[in-house]
Amino acid sequence: MSYLKIENMEIAFNSLKGKFVAVKDINLEVEKGQIISIIGHSGCGKSTIMNAIGGMVFPSKGKVVLNGKEIKGPGPDRGIVFQNYSLLPWLTVYQNIFQAVDAALRNKNKSEKHELSEKYLKMVNLWEHREKYPKQISGGMKQRVAIARAFAIDPEVLLLDEPFGALDALTKASLHIELLKLWNLTHRSKTIVMVTHDIEEAVFLSDRIVVMNNGPAATIREIEEVHLPRPRNKKDTVNLPEYKIIRERLLNLLIEKVALDESEFYKEERAA
Amino acid sequence: MKRAITLTMTLTRDWMKGTTPSSSQGLHTTIKRIISIFTGLSYNLIGIVLLLGIWHVVSLVTDGELPGPIATSSVFWELISNPVYDYGPNDKGIALQLYSSLSRVFTGFILGSIIAIPIGLLMGANSFCRKIFYPIVQILKPVSPLAWFPIGLVAFQSASDATIFIIVITSLWPTLINTAFGVASIPDDHKNVAKAFGFSKWKYLTKVLLPYSLPHIITGLRLSIGVAWLVIVAGEMLSGGMGIGFFVWDSWNALSLEKVISAILIIGLVGLLLDRVFSYLEKKVTYSI
Numbered sequence: 136m137s138y139l140k141i142e143n144m145e146i147a148f149n150s151l152k153g154k155f156v157a158v159k160d161i162n163l164e165v166e167k168g169q170i171i172s173i174i175g176h177s178g179c180g181k182s183t184i185m186n187a188i189g190g191m192v193f194p195s196k197g198k199v200v201l202n203g204k205e206i207k208g209p210g211p212d213r214g215i216v217f218q219n220y221s222l223l224p225w226l227t228v229y230q231n232i233f234q235a236v237d238a239a240l241r242n243k244n245k246s247e248k249h250e251l252s253e254k255y256l257k258m259v260n261l262w263e264h265r266e267k268y269p270k271q272i273s274g275g276m277k278q279r280v281a282i283a284r285a286f287a288i289d290p291e292v293l294l295l296d297e298p299f300g301a302l303d304a305l306t307k308a309s310l311h312i313e314l315l316k317l318w319n320l321t322h323r324s325k326t327i328v329m330v331t332h333d334i335e336e337a338v339f340l341s342d343r344i345v346v347m348n349n350g351p352a353a354t355i356r357e358i359e360e361v362h363l364p365r366p367r368n369k370k371d372t373v374n375l376p377e378y379k380i381i382r383e384r385l386l387n388l389l390i391e392k393v394a395l396d397e398s399e400f401y402k403e404e405r406a407a
Numbered sequence: 408m409k410r411a412i413t414l415t416m417t418l419t420r421d422w423m424k425g426t427t428p429s430s431s432q433g434l435h436t437t438i439k440r441i442i443s444i445f446t447g448l449s450y451n452l453i454g455i456v457l458l459l460g461i462w463h464v465v466s467l468v469t470d471g472e473l474p475g476p477i478a479t480s481s482v483f484w485e486l487i488s489n490p491v492y493d494y495g496p497n498d499k500g501i502a503l504q505l506y507s508s509l510s511r512v513f514t515g516f517i518l519g520s521i522i523a524i525p526i527g528l529l530m531g532a533n534s535f536c537r538k539i540f541y542p543i544v545q546i547l548k549p550v551s552p553l554a555w556f557p558i559g560l561v562a563f564q565s566a567s568d569a570t571i572f573i574i575v576i577t578s579l580w581p582t583l584i585n586t587a588f589g590v591a592s593i594p595d596d597h598k599n600v601a602k603a604f605g606f607s608k609w610k611y612l613t614k615v616l617l618p619y620s621l622p623h624i625i626t627g628l629r630l631s632i633g634v635a636w637l638v639i640v641a642g643e644m645l646s647g648g649m650g651i652g653f654f655v656w657d658s659w660n661a662l663s664l665e666k667v668i669s670a671i672l673i674i675g676l677v678g679l680l681l682d683r684v685f686s687y688l689e690k691k692v693t694y695s696i
């Protein structure tokens with residue numbers, strides 16, 4: 136019995152035109168301590184799957200089982216980094232973390248909560264910026280606050296929805312390392328499910344990569360195993376032959392459609 | 408809504424200017440700010456001079472039927488140089504009249520807000536409440552304040568209380584609607600944070616709902632106090648006795664248009680002042696995005 140299990144899941148939304156099926160026939164099993172990436176074109180339902188694991192959206196068919204229990208709602212065993220950071224703009228960086236810790240960990244006392252907030256802010260190097268408001272910090276810093284917030288409640292599962300989406304390559308690379316460091320610091324016991332658009336990021340970070348078909352009613356196209364040795368570092372890992380092979384495979388899976396569009400485009404050009 | 412956002416942005420900009428400058432930059436920004444204040448004032452001055460000019464011309468054209476600025480200014484000066492005299496029930500200084508009006512306005516406004524804010528919060532947060540209250544709001548909101556007056560008289564048996572009643576019932580709508588709108592428009596992102604981290608009801612109220620909707624509420628209050636100030640003059644014309652509205656009516660009966668115009672100016676200035684106070688509050692509570 137695996138740790139996190141998605142069984143025959145379909146998620147539908149009620150729209151004006153009736154039922155809209157975002158994803159269907161989703162089957163996925165994740166072992167404890169694994170890092171999984173979900174990759175696919177925009178709108179294929181990646182965030183929807185994350186929200187189902189997070190307990191914010193409910194499957195219209197099938198179920199999500201975590202640790203032997205069907206997921207019925209959000210809970211402090213899962214920490215979420217939302218696609219758009221979702222910091223509360225009227226709270227300082229520190230308060231954004233503290234309030235989340237305060238709400239999620241009810242059996243801790245105030246000073247313990249303060250210590251936790253401090254610890255994780257220091258972990259992402261933002262302790263000096265704790266009195267700033269979200270609009271006063273950069274995108275990468277916001278992202279780190281969101282990551283610290285998710286880690287601070289010490290969840291067993293981390294759900295990261297395009298956590299590095301809006302970042303430049305340099306910041307992204309250093310945050311990849313930070314993420315792996317945080318994962319190592321907790322003895323690789325945390326299960327991480329991550330959504331990304333970035334093939335290299337997926338290969339570099341994950342144990343397995345879930346490639347989605349395009350929506351609507353998107354399904355899983357393929358699941359790639361990544362057997363690159365850990366600990367990984369950018370310089371060596373990207374030069375391994377296996378890294379390149381997996382990257383090529385994913386590129387082919389995802390770019391196919393673009394190539395097709397291109398040939399259509401040239402056809403039209405010629406016709407004109 | 409759009410305006411509120413613009414306000415926020417200006418505020419943010421000003422504020423960031425205020426916090427970041429090093430010492431030489433600080434001096435520079437201070438000078439810049441002084442210059443901008445003076446240009447602002449000079450625009451105001453031009454506007455006022457233009458208004459006085461038009462007024463003067465109209466007065467000339469009507470052969471002094473409408474008293475001009477100069478004739479009015481002496482009466483105006485007389486009014487404000489002795490503002491607190493009290494020669495019996497029908498002859499009191501302008502400050503006493505204003506005080507009476509303002510205390511009624513604030514009583515009505517505060518009572519109205521006490522009703523409007525909780526109902527607005529309910530309407531915004533709960534679709535059941537929204538559906539129940541919405542038709543009531545739609546029907547009662549467009550009713551003229553004067554139409555309420557007889558109801559107030561019957562209910563309270565006192566003209567003064569009836570005036571307060573019409574202020575309550577006409578000034579609560581902007582606050583109610585803005586509050587409901589503010590709460591209803593809380594983005595899903597913020598709600599999801601509260602859900603994901605298991606915020607209690609209380610934490611949701613104090614850390615998400617109120618901070619998000621407070622700027623909307625204050626905007627509503629600002630509109631409401633404006634309405635209240637509009638309504639008081641009409642109300643006091645009906646109720647008589649005391650207040651700036653009564654003063655206008657009394658001056659008209661005494662055939663002193665100079666006094667009427669002076670009172671109009673004073674009403675306008677007090678209205679402006681009230682608006683400034685609330686727009687200051689609005690800026691204070693508007694968090695910046």
Ligand SMILES: Nc1ncnc2c1ncn2[C@@H]1O[C@H](COP(=O)(O)OP(=O)(O)OP(=O)(O)O)[C@@H](O)[C@H]1O
Pocket residue numbers: 148149150155157176177178179180181182183184218350351
């Ligand atoms: N609350 C909702 N109500 C109705 N439709 C929704 C809702 N949430 C998502 N959808 C629809 O489900 C589909 C998948 O959306 P989702 O946000 O999961 O995509 P995504 O893969 O995360 O895209 P992106 O990469 O752009 O973030 C889209 O067609 C979207 O319009």
Ligand SMILES: [Mg+2]
Pocket residue numbers: 181182183218296
């Ligand atoms: Mg998404």
